[in-house]
Amino acid sequence: MASYQKEQEQLNDILNGQEYQIYYQDNRSLLERLWDRFVEWIQKILNYIFESFNPASTTGNIITMLTAGIIIAIVLATIIAIVMITIRKKRLSKRQLFNQxxxxxxxxxxxxxxxxxxxxxxxxxxxxxxxxxxxxxxxxxxxxxxxxxxxxxxxxxxxxxxxxxxxxxxxxxxxxxxxxxxxxxxxxxxxxxxxxxxxxxxxxxxxxxxxxxxxxxxx
Missing domain, CATH: 1.20.120 (Four Helix Bundle (Hemerythrin (Met), subunit A))
Structure with missing residues (x-):
């Protein structure tokens, strides 16, 4: 019994050790983690809308990537539009037209x-x-x-x-x-x-x- 407890303690030490735990650490970059969360968010929405949606399938993966691309395109288009409007607005001076x-x-x-x-x-x-x-x-x-x-x-x-x-x-x-x-x-x-x-x-x-x-x- 004492031998079993000793072996159990040694096993726990190994499992809790840095050499073993490092395999469970998320070593991805911030951008990679954000992308995965973004994809997971899209998959949840698609799964909510389409009951038969299977994110693990090839078709599901293609649909997810297309949806992600569309969303990114819309966001970029919105940002560009805002920048263009801001530039256009600045082209018209903020000076008052009537001096007096x-x-x-x-x-x-x-x-x-x-x-x-x-x-x-x-x-x-x-x-x-x-x-x-x-x-x-x-x-x-x-x-x-x-x-x-x-x-x-x-x-x-x-x-x-x-x-x-x-x-x-x-x-x-x-x-x-x-x-x-x-x-x-x-x-x-x-x-x-x-x-x-x-x-x-x-x-x-x-x-x-x-x-x-x-x-x-x-x-």
Missing amino acids: SEELSWSYRDHLQAAHDYETKANYRLATRHQFLSLLLVVDEHEWLEARQWKTNWDYYDELKQTNKAFAEDFYQLALFFEKITYGKHPITVDEYQSYQSEINRWIESIVEQTATKETGER
């Missing part, structure tokens, strides 16, 4: 006149700025957005996507040019200014006409 509060109280015609005055002085940077602000105020009058001193071009673009998606895309391009000239100190040629002025005036005339038609119809 009284500029917001001007009519769009006042800004057009200011643009004309700067144009005659060959100051196309400031002329471009007032051209853009005149458009912004016309759009405000047409109630596609609400002009406020604290708002940025991104705020306006976000509003326009809800009220007029077609114009929102043109506004985005016009806003980018405005910011490049106004804040980026990008030199502007006469041809560039005239092209921008033509596009601004085209939209102003169109929106003013729509506003007049709307008011006539309401009478």
Whole structure:
């Protein structure tokens, strides 16, 4: 009996020893362990949805890998979309468009006149700025957005996507040019200014006409 107890103690010592226990340790990397847990999570979901699902089979393994690939693709696409939106948002400056509060109280015609005055002085940077602000105020009058001193071009673009998606895309391009000239100190040629002025005036005339038609119809 004493011999049996001694042998049992020796066996326990061996089983508890480092040389034996090392075989039970998880020596996989963190990434490998996370992947296995991810696969197990997918298998549990598939097993819950499909009663006949067998993760140990070849078909089950293929379905698991395909599902994992789809989930990873969706996650990556979401991350890329968020990054792209963030980059796009940063492209529109966080600067306030109206330098002074009284500029917001001007009519769009006042800004057009200011643009004309700067144009005659060959100051196309400031002329471009007032051209853009005149458009912004016309759009405000047409109630596609609400002009406020604290708002940025991104705020306006976000509003326009809800009220007029077609114009929102043109506004985005016009806003980018405005910011490049106004804040980026990008030199502007006469041809560039005239092209921008033509596009601004085209939209102003169109929106003013729509506003007049709307008011006539309401009478």
